[in-house]
Amino acid sequence: MKTNHEERQEMNRRQFLERLGIGSGVALSLLTIGSVGAIASRSRGKASGAFSPLQDETGKAASQMTYRTQNGSGEKISLLGFGMMRLPKEQEQVNELVDYALAHGINYFDTAPIYGGGTNEEATGKALSRHPRSSYYVATKMSNQNGSFWPIEKAKEMYEASFRKLQVDYIDYYLLHSVGGGGLDNLKGRFIDNGLLDFLLAERKAGRIRHLGFSYHGDVKVFDWLLDNNDKYHWDFVQIQMNYLDWQHAQRRGRRSRGDANAEYLYGRLEKLGIQCVIMEPLRGGGLSNVSDDVRLQLSRARKDDTPARWGFRWVGSHPNVLTALSGMNRMEHLKENIETFSPLEPCTDVENALLARIADKMAGLPTIGCTTCAYCMPCKYGVDIPGNFAFYNQAVTDGRLPLPDRSAPDFEEKRKAYLEAYRAAIPTAARATKCQDCGECLKKCPQELPIPTHMSRLVEMTRKS
Numbered sequence: 001m002k003t004n005h006e007e008r009q010e011m012n013r014r015q016f017l018e019r020l021g022i023g024s025g026v027a028l029s030l031l032t033i034g035s036v037g038a039i040a041s042r043s044r045g046k047a048s049g050a051f052s053p054l055q056d057e058t059g060k061a062a063s064q065m066t067y068r069t070q071n072g073s074g075e076k077i078s079l080l081g082f083g084m085m086r087l088p089k090e091q092e093q094v095n096e097l098v099d100y101a102l103a104h105g106i107n108y109f110d111t112a113p114i115y116g117g118g119t120n121e122e123a124t125g126k127a128l129s130r131h132p133r134s135s136y137y138v139a140t141k142m143s144n145q146n147g148s149f150w151p152i153e154k155a156k157e158m159y160e161a162s163f164r165k166l167q168v169d170y171i172d173y174y175l176l177h178s179v180g181g182g183g184l185d186n187l188k189g190r191f192i193d194n195g196l197l198d199f200l201l202a203e204r205k206a207g208r209i210r211h212l213g214f215s216y217h218g219d220v221k222v223f224d225w226l227l228d229n230n231d232k233y234h235w236d237f238v239q240i241q242m243n244y245l246d247w248q249h250a251q252r253r254g255r256r257s258r259g260d261a262n263a264e265y266l267y268g269r270l271e272k273l274g275i276q277c278v279i280m281e282p283l284r285g286g287g288l289s290n291v292s293d294d295v296r297l298q299l300s301r302a303r304k305d306d307t308p309a310r311w312g313f314r315w316v317g318s319h320p321n322v323l324t325a326l327s328g329m330n331r332m333e334h335l336k337e338n339i340e341t342f343s344p345l346e347p348c349t350d351v352e353n354a355l356l357a358r359i360a361d362k363m364a365g366l367p368t369i370g371c372t373t374c375a376y377c378m379p380c381k382y383g384v385d386i387p388g389n390f391a392f393y394n395q396a397v398t399d400g401r402l403p404l405p406d407r408s409a410p411d412f413e414e415k416r417k418a419y420l421e422a423y424r425a426a427i428p429t430a431a432r433a434t435k436c437q438d439c440g441e442c443l444k445k446c447p448q449e450l451p452i453p454t455h456m457s458r459l460v461e462m463t464r465k466s
């Protein structure tokens with residue numbers, strides 16, 4: 001017997017197909033390549049397993065993209081999802097990226113009201129609305145995480161604005177944005193006590209939200225509580241941070257709270273409940289693509305032509321309970337390389353998984369800062385470029401260019417000077433770590449719960465002469 005939730009999902013799907021004017025067995029042809037993928041997927045109902053390559057009018061395969069079937073609705077979602085967080089400023093360039101992505105089989109686009117300083121949903125909406133609504137799935141979020149707890153009216157304004165900016169009358173994937181920071185009290189203040197979650201559940205029932213989930217960072221008690229209450233909420237998906245480093249080493253990265261959980265735990269718990277995962281940070285904010293020469297060598301010995309980024313994506317995509325892995329692609333060459341990686345995705349072998357686990361163990365011993373360069377902490381009112389400083393420092397760690405920890409080492413002064421010179425070239429004076437006033441404003445905005453001012457002091461210390 002079907003649960004209410006399953007019935008509701010089926011009903012939504014049926015209504016949706018009716019709205020498109022297609023039945024469940026319709027053969028489709030001569031549509032844009034992107035729309036063929038999405039509509040054909042919906043016309044196949046709940047069929048599972050491999051998705052046939054898309055066909056153009058000549059019968060030639062137009063895309064080899066790997067798809068995953070969404071439990072319940074049967075939607076075929078491209079395993080590579082487009083993270084819209086960091087888009088180019090020019091709308092024309094956004095349009096080009098989106099057009100190329102759709103034409104090559106990507107059909108999942110993830111944005112949020114707070115991305116791009118509040119402009120991201122609109123840019124996403126402008127680009128996507130030039131295509132048939134049936135050719136893409138759009139994900140956005142309730143980004144009420146900053147400031148004091150919002151009354152429901154204010155949250156509803158953000159919710160309604162998402163529809164306007166995205167130019168849609170339903171949202172495919174809607175998320176409670178970044179839950180976990182601040183623990184259970186924060187979750188309850190943001191979503192439970194003000195009735196906001198009840199409102200979103202009702203919106204899902206009405207079909208304006210097709211799938212409801214949450215993105216999680218931080219205190220694992222929140223993650224567990226939301227899943228313990230799954231009988232009540234029926235989460236359709238959950239977005240987690242997962243990559244081969246965070247699989248077993250998420251707790252090592254100098255965070256303020258002790259509540260962080262390894263991705264292995266998060267993924268395992270979701271898999272047991274049959275809730276599919278959307279993956280963020282598959283390359284850990286670029287940290288797994290800018291690896292040390294030593295790691296690069298180990299990887300290229302195993303697969304000569306593969307970039308470190310491709311290894312990272314293949315590892316994530318090899319997990320069967322992953323619905324889609326988000327990549328923030330703001331340059332055409334990255335988009336093209338990633339599409340190639342996923343068209344089709346070649347899963348990692350056991351030997352390759354073992355190699356990546358060994359590399360992760362080694363990386364975990366390095367004193368990097370667990371910054372994903374998401375820029376949620378920005379702007380800093382004193383002008384510090386927080387992600388820029390941390391990215392510079394992390395790259396220096398990876399490349400073995402840090403002058404510390406040994407000030408008495410014979411090459412300390414030489415290394416310090418070289419580090420300082422490179423730092424001055426990379427970060428403008430007004431944006432350097434020395435400008436940090438320890439005001440603490442950024443602390444509450446960082447989903448990784450990094451002790452940002454403490455790390456800024458560490459960076460300053462790095463350049464001190466003695």
Ligand code: SF4
Nearest residue numbers: 380436437439440442
């Ligand atoms: S603590 Fe430092 S980096 Fe953070 S907002 Fe304040 S001045 Fe900027």
Ligand code: SF4
Nearest residue numbers: 371372374375377446
């Ligand atoms: S410090 Fe935190 S919020 Fe800022 S960019 Fe890094 S991970 Fe994101």
